[in-house]
Amino acid sequence: MKNIDVSFITINYNSSDLTIKLVESIILKTTDLNFEIIVVDNSSNEEDFEKLFSSLNSINQVNIVKNRINSGFASGNMLGVNYASGKYYFFVNNDCILLNNSAKILKDFLEKNLNVGLATGKVLDENGNFSSSYKQFPHLIKQLFGNSIQRLVSKNKFPSNKIKLQENSKVEVVSGSCMFFDSEVFSKIGGFDTIFFLYCEEEDICKRVWDFKKEVYFVPQAEIFHKSGGSTQKSFKIEREFYISYYHLLDKHYSFLGKNLFKVALFIKLFFRIFKKKNGFKIFLAIMRGFSTKDSLRYEQIVK
The missing domain is CATH 3.90.550.10 (Spore Coat Polysaccharide Biosynthesis Protein SpsA; Chain A)
Structure with missing residues (x-):
């Protein structure tokens, strides 16, 4: 070989x-x-x-x-x-x-x-x-x-x-x-x-x-x-998945103070997007839930 x-x-x-x-x-x-x-x-x-x-x-x-x-x-x-x-x-x-x-x-x-x-x-x-x-x-x-x-x-x-x-x-x-x-x-x-x-x-x-x-x-x-975006269709669930991953990244690589400062800044940012973005309100509700991993698309997959 x-x-x-x-x-x-x-x-x-x-x-x-x-x-x-x-x-x-x-x-x-x-x-x-x-x-x-x-x-x-x-x-x-x-x-x-x-x-x-x-x-x-x-x-x-x-x-x-x-x-x-x-x-x-x-x-x-x-x-x-x-x-x-x-x-x-x-x-x-x-x-x-x-x-x-x-x-x-x-x-x-x-x-x-x-x-x-x-x-x-x-x-x-x-x-x-x-x-x-x-x-x-x-x-x-x-x-x-x-x-x-x-x-x-x-x-x-x-x-x-x-x-x-x-x-x-x-x-x-x-x-x-x-x-x-x-x-x-x-x-x-x-x-x-x-x-x-x-x-x-x-x-x-x-x-x-x-x-x-x-x-x-x-x-x-x-x-x-x-081909940017060629393999992933945009949707609320896909956008939420990004923030679920982002929260995991913060929890993994930052101190308690650092990750929470990041999350506060993101909370303020998403609050002001509620009426400006298509899925703004739904994403804000998701951050109120802490972008829980149980909402990940991972758990919607079915074994074939």
Whole structure:
């Protein structure tokens, strides 16, 4: 059995057309390395799974893993890891398309920079913008006093997503749509936190990479198109799921005082959105309930 350089891992959920296009782009653009593609089907409907299976099952590099329940982003990817044998893991959303030999570019970068545990490429949208490629971890000073004050007092001068970086750069958090890991680092920090069902997984795992004394980088030479919102339909429940995850992130990484100051600031923010946003009142009622994890979409899933 040949050694695998890179394991691509992606999740399909009732969006086989997108997944097929991603796989086609991987095969077309990826050269000069051995790779495998692991597609985790997160309990799609029968018609979508049949389309996925009939289109991809005959491709040697592709391994389709059928999940009997929609276990969300983190758990779905961790299921894929169980079937991965690469030296590097390339977690990529199924609504992405590789625009160049991204995996080789990122692999070469990590091999030359052993201090780096995680990297992303230039994640482009329909307008050629790449603001989603990287961002900052939620900072209390920024929340209370604004970005300029936070950057003034912060020891770590990480760029915000408003700055368009043109060269390899350290960043605090990378896009969850495109995460290229050293598999050893990924394993040692415990992989994705499966308590997150959707959202905030990238903030959490990037924080843990930094805490592990490894660095996170943006590598603009690697280019990936991301159809923003292409795999998730917007709704009240999806918006509420974000805040459920956000609360878990705060509880996990902040002190008692810090997380509660964050929550007070969010309470005030959502109060003033009651009549301005479509789901404003319903979201405000959800924060009154403390964005309880029992309201998570995780508990609406059915084992098939």
